[in-house]
Amino acid sequence: MASTDLAPPASSIDADPRTRTSTFHRTQRWFPYAMIAPTIIVIVLVIVYPMLYSVYVSFTPFNLLRPTTTLVFKFSTMFRNYQKLLQDDVFWRSVLHTVVFLTVTVNLSYFIALGLSQLMAKVTRGQGIMRTLLMIPMMFAPVLVGFQFAWFFNATVGLVNNAGLSLGLLTEPRAWLVDQPTGMIGIMIASIWMNVPMLTIILLAGTLSLPQEVFEAAEVDGAPAWQRFRHITMPLLRPFTLIALTVLSLDVARAYDIVRIMTGGGPAHRTEMIWTNAGRLATRDSAYGLASAMSMIGVILGIAFTLYLFRQLVKSRVVY
Amino acid sequence: MTATTAAPRRRISRRKVNREVYNLFAVVILLVIALPAFWIVFTAFRPGNEVNTTPPVWIPHTLTLDAFASLFGLNPDYASGIPVFSYLRNSAAVAIVATLFALTIGTLAGYAFSRFQFRGHTAIFLGIMLSRAVPGVALGLPLFLLMRQYHLIDTVHGLALIYVAINIPFTVWLMDGFFRQIPKELDEAAYIDGCGYWSAFWRVDLPLSLPGMAAAGIFAFLAAWNEYQIASLVTSTPKSKTFPVGLYDFTTQFTVDWRGMTAMSVLMIIPAIIFVILVQRRLTEGLTFGALKG
Numbered sequence: 133m134a135s136t137d138l139a140p141p142a143s144s145i146d147a148d149p150r151t152r153t154s155t156f157h158r159t160q161r162w163f164p165y166a167m168i169a170p171t172i173i174v175i176v177l178v179i180v181y182p183m184l185y186s187v188y189v190s191f192t193p194f195n196l197l198r199p200t201t202t203l204v205f206k207f208s209t210m211f212r213n214y215q216k217l218l219q220d221d222v223f224w225r226s227v228l229h230t231v232v233f234l235t236v237t238v239n240l241s242y243f244i245a246l247g248l249s250q251l252m253a254k255v256t257r258g259q260g261i262m263r264t265l266l267m268i269p270m271m272f273a274p275v276l277v278g279f280q281f282a283w284f285f286n287a288t289v290g291l292v293n294n295a296g297l298s299l300g301l302l303t304e305p306r307a308w309l310v311d312q313p314t315g316m317i318g319i320m321i322a323s324i325w326m327n328v329p330m331l332t333i334i335l336l337a338g339t340l341s342l343p344q345e346v347f348e349a350a351e352v353d354g355a356p357a358w359q360r361f362r363h364i365t366m367p368l369l370r371p372f373t374l375i376a377l378t379v380l381s382l383d384v385a386r387a388y389d390i391v392r393i394m395t396g397g398g399p400a401h402r403t404e405m406i407w408t409n410a411g412r413l414a415t416r417d418s419a420y421g422l423a424s425a426m427s428m429i430g431v432i433l434g435i436a437f438t439l440y441l442f443r444q445l446v447k448s449r450v451v452y
Numbered sequence: 453m454t455a456t457t458a459a460p461r462r463r464i465s466r467r468k469v470n471r472e473v474y475n476l477f478a479v480v481i482l483l484v485i486a487l488p489a490f491w492i493v494f495t496a497f498r499p500g501n502e503v504n505t506t507p508p509v510w511i512p513h514t515l516t517l518d519a520f521a522s523l524f525g526l527n528p529d530y531a532s533g534i535p536v537f538s539y540l541r542n543s544a545a546v547a548i549v550a551t552l553f554a555l556t557i558g559t560l561a562g563y564a565f566s567r568f569q570f571r572g573h574t575a576i577f578l579g580i581m582l583s584r585a586v587p588g589v590a591l592g593l594p595l596f597l598l599m600r601q602y603h604l605i606d607t608v609h610g611l612a613l614i615y616v617a618i619n620i621p622f623t624v625w626l627m628d629g630f631f632r633q634i635p636k637e638l639d640e641a642a643y644i645d646g647c648g649y650w651s652a653f654w655r656v657d658l659p660l661s662l663p664g665m666a667a668a669g670i671f672a673f674l675a676a677w678n679e680y681q682i683a684s685l686v687t688s689t690p691k692s693k694t695f696p697v698g699l700y701d702f703t704t705q706f707t708v709d710w711r712g713m714t715a716m717s718v719l720m721i722i723p724a725i726i727f728v729i730l731v732q733r734r735l736t737e738g739l740t741f742g743a744l745k746g
Contacts, residue, residue, distance in 0.1 A: 163649045167564035170557040171580065171620055178617030179583045179591065186594035248481070255478045256471055264729070265482040268489045271724035273678030275696040276717045280492050283710050291491065325488065381585070388589060389680045389696075407589045407681075414593050415685070427590035438585040439578075 183431070190214075190424035197418040213425035223426065226397075226404040230430075233316070233387065233405060234437075237323045238380060244324065245331035245376070250361070252332070253339040263333075270329045278393030281322035285309050285394070309395050315403050322390050331376045338372030339365065381438050406430040496520070496714040503711045519715035536716070538690040539698040543677055545608050546694060547723075550615035550676040555669045558620045559661070562627025563653055567639065577624075584621035588681025591618070596685045606692045614682055619672040626671065630664030631657060670727040677723060695720050 191210040217223045252262055272280070284291045287307035296302035309315045342365065350360050388407040391397060397408035406426060414423035495503055497515040523536055564570075565577055595614060596605065604610030634657055642652040680696040687693045695716065702713040 161570075164564035164568035164570045168561040168576065171561035171624060172576070174557060174617050174620060175580060175583050178595075178614055179586060182591060182594035182598055183586060185598060186590065189594060189597065251478050251481065255475050257475050258479060262478060262482050265479075265486045267728045268486040271721045271728055272489060272492075272717075273680070273696055273720060273724075275678070275680045275699055276492075276720060279699060279713055279717070280488055283708075283713075284488065284491075289710070325485070328485070388587065392680075392684075407587055410593070411589045411681075411685075414596075420593060420597060423593055427587070427593060431586060431590045434585050434587060435582055438582060 186424045187428060189421055190428050192421050194421040195417075195419050213422045214429075216422060217425055217429070222401050222404060222409065225401055226406050226409040227429075229316070229403060230405040230407075230433075233320065233323075237320050237327065237387070238377070240320070241324045241327040241331055241380065242373070242377065245328050245335055248328065248332045249335035249339055250365070252336050266329045266332055268329075269325055272326070274326060274387075274389035275393060277322050277326045278390040281318060281325075281390070282309065282394045285314075285318045309403075310399055312402050315395055319387075319391055319394050319403060322394065323387050326390070327380055331380060334372055334376040334379070335369065338369050342368050378438070381434075406433075492714050492717055495711060496718045498711065500711060519711050520718075523712060523715045523719075534698065534701045534712070534716075535690040535693075536698070536719075539693060539695045540719075542608050542611075542687075542690075542692055543694040546612040546615055547673045547676040549609075549612040550619050551669050551673040553616040554619035554623050554672045555665060557616070558623025558668065558672075559627050559658075559665060561620075561624045563631050563657060565624065565628045566631035567636070567653075567657075577628075580621050580624055584618070588679070589685075592682040592685035595682065599686055605686055606688050608692050611683060611686060611692055611694070612676075614686070615676040615679065618679075618682075619675055622675070623668045623672055626668040627661065627664065630661050630668070633664075634660050666730070670730065674724055674727060677720070 188205065190213055192205055193209060193212060248266075252259070252266075255262060269277070283289075285308040287293065287305060287310065290305075290308065292308060293302065293305040297305065306314070308318050346364055346368075347360060350364055355363070388405070388411070391403060391405055391408050392411065395403045397404040397412065401409075407430060410423045410426040410430065413419045413426065417423075494512055496519050497517070498512045499514055499516050499518060502512060523534065525533075525536075561580070565573065591614075599605040599610050604613070638656050638660075639652045642656045647655065677694075678696060679694075683694050683697050687697055699713060699716060702709040702716070
């Protein structure tokens with residue numbers, strides 16, 4: 133009796149339900165669901181429910197400081213926040229800044245990380261030291277990265293001005309974060325500095341795991357280094373690239389911390405992004421309805437981006 | 453020594469020199485990348501009159517713990533007045549609670565995703581991952597309104613609950629990767645020996661995945677320790693403010709106490725330094741494993 137009950141379930145999961153192992157299988161069928169249930173419950177309570185609530189708020193004129201505006205939903209006014217946004221010049225500018233910022237930082241971070249990983253893969257000594265050095269930016273919280281670069285680029289006491297003046301590269305101190313496009317570039321530098329180590333580590337792990345025989349064969353066939361990189365390393369690294377980009381895309385919203393601290397989106401919305409804009413509408417103006425509407429648009433953009441990368445990831449897994 | 457043997461030897465040594473130059477080049481590049489971080493850490497140990505000078509004092513003449521003394525209120529002449537112990541307590545509390553719960557809950561789910569095919573497998577996994585893509589501000593706005601209703605605003609346990617939730621997706625992903633590295637045959641052997649699914653998980657896979665769990669746990673800890681966006685929305689007093697929010701105490705309307713800020717930054721990165729050194733290898737494995745076996 134006992135021996136049949138404990139037959140290996142994994143290999144015979146589709147066995148005839150009338151056999152004696154059926155009780156076992158029936159109890160086991162809910163097992164994975166029981167395992168993921170706590171995860172689902174927490175995520176629904178703390179993430180899904182608030183997000184749905186946020187959708188609702190985005191359709192109301194709710195403002196925390198004005199008791200006359202309520203959380204009451206009316207069909208006639210439900211799209212008013214969205215209408216207001218679409219007509220708002222600052223909103224469009226923040227969308228534009230966000231798109232430019234993401235495109236530039238994601239691409240530059242990736243190419244720098246790719247270069248660094250190829251450089252480090254060929255190093256014969258001191259891999260350990262280099263890895264540790266590379267990990268150092270990862271230890272800094274995004275807030276710290278923001279403050280750090282805000283200080284470096286500071287108009288009066290900043291290290292960049294100081295160094296530039298004493299080395300004779302600058303004739304007078306510049307307000308890097310106030311002027312454009314240096315403000316945006318400063319934020320991008322901070323963001324890239326934060327992103328590159330993680331990407332490099334993933335790409336380096338990928339590069340080191342590639343089968344060496346392929347490269348030896350290509351070398352015997354006389355393929356030059358650039359072609360070996362272009363036609364062997366790059367395609368084989370593809371799944372690692374996508375993992376790296378997925379991790380990055382999940383974390384790009386962290387850039388909020390940096391922008392918030394370095395410029396706060398200003399001056400005069402010159403470095404405004406969707407998240408700083410939404411944050412200010414909520415915390416300074418208490419316009420939660422409008423801020424929610426804006427963050428909804430941001431979320432949809434973000435999710436579309438992540439979904440796209442995830443699909444690419446699934447595809448590349450099938451190939452290899 | 454004849455000329456015929458000297459020539460190849462010289463060529464070998466030249467190649468060796470080239471290789472060393474290459475290694476040196478790589479180290480220099482990485483040093484440049486790490487330089488801003490070193491600058492921050494050094495500034496924390498500088499005497500006050502060496503900070504923000506023009507031209508800059510590149511190499512500190514003396515090192516001092518002054519900045520830390522005033523941060524902790526040990527320096528009577530120049531007390532920072534920042535409730536650093538409250539921040540430390542709150543940060544540690546939310547990070548530890550978030551780590552323990554996210555790790556427990558996420559490990560269970562990660563195991564289910566790595567070992568079983570069930571209806572909705574990919575869709576649920578994707579849904580969990582998407583919940584991580586929700587940016588902090590978007591989540592923080594409704595959470596602020598809801599937590600006000602449930603009297604969770606500006607409380608440590610409220611913040612910890614949020615951090616549990618936002619840490620679960622990444623934990624699930626990492627643990628899924630780590631469990632995939634454990635051969636399925638081990639489970640099958642356990643089933644034959646009379647284990648059910650749970651005891652196979654508990655007695656076979658869980659002990660084997662402990663190093664992976666350590667890595668995932670550290671990641672969760674640091675994510676909670678460093679989180680700023682949501683904390684800045686739902687905390688407002690030293691009762692629940694954490695380090696990242698507390699950093700703002702060094703800024704007044706017109707001036708910023710950069711040295712005090714660097715001292716607090718050094719405090720903030722201590723756990724990160726310890727943890728990153730402990731698990732650097734593991735983390736990469738968990739992240740990249742899925743690339744090879746889907």
